[in-house]
């Protein structure tokens with residue numbers, strides 16, 4: 001069943017204020033993005049249109065180019081070619097102004113991990129130019145929502161992988177951006193925390209925000225997202241609503257059909273312990 005899009009859904013009762021109506025532009029438009037690392041073409045001409053108010057999944061096998069695409073789409077990595085428009089504004093033409101409207105959870109980027117969790121999120125909010133009292137309130141809200149209150153005074157360097165992910169997510173959300181781009185937000189995160197994060201993101205989308213997530217977990221993307229793009233070898237193989245892309249199959253089956261690459265199981269015969 002198609003999900004109700006923000007703007008038409010009944011969001012009564014949830015704690016997220018409805019955002020100003022969108023400006024008619026997609027939240028994110030990626031046109032002809034290309035990135036090569038030496039001879040390796042990581043992203044070979046990717047086009048994506050992420051409608052405002054959508055929950056958009058980006059899926060693909062290891063090495064498909066998801067992180068490279070999202071890094072270029074969020075101003076972390078300069079494309080060789082192509083254009084990135086965020087709500088109609090050219091990210092690479094006016095990076096500071098556009099980045100202020102973006103929340104980003106990058107994959108594997110070092111945090112200032114000699115700060116405590118509370119300090120790190122506070123620092124992220126202050127860097128975005130928020131008032132100190134606003135930051136203080138939001139930091140406590142985020143620590144509570146993400147289950148980090150007890151560890152708020154612990155140095156981030158001493159956090160587990162999942163706790164670090166949650167602290168980084170809080171940093172991405174503290175300035176209430178219009179678009180959040182999250183690279184593998186659920187990796188290493190326990191099921192209860194993952195459910196809390198999903199709930200936070202669903203509320204954010206219901207209030208008019210836009211979320212882009214990359215994930216390897218097809219079931220999660222199918223349940224959580226209303227749009228999806230399948231990317232492999234640096235190219236988009238399919239994109240659209242989840243219903244369109246899965247075309248009557250489960251998203252996982254469709255993904256395997258599109259991407260291929262299932263091993264036959266014959267390759268590692270030496271690994272079998274029994275001789276028969």
Ligand SMILES: Nc1ncnc2c1ncn2[C@@H]1O[C@H](COP(=O)(O)OP(=O)(O)OP(=O)(O)O)[C@@H](O)[C@H]1O
Pocket residue numbers: 037040041042060061062063064065066067068069
């Ligand atoms: N800095 C780099 N230098 C050289 N090659 C790179 C670099 N970053 C990425 N690549 C290559 O580009 C390709 C795409 O990598 P990318 O990290 O974007 O894939 P991904 O889809 O995010 O993979 P995964 O699902 O495993 O995280 C891979 O072949 C990778 O080896």
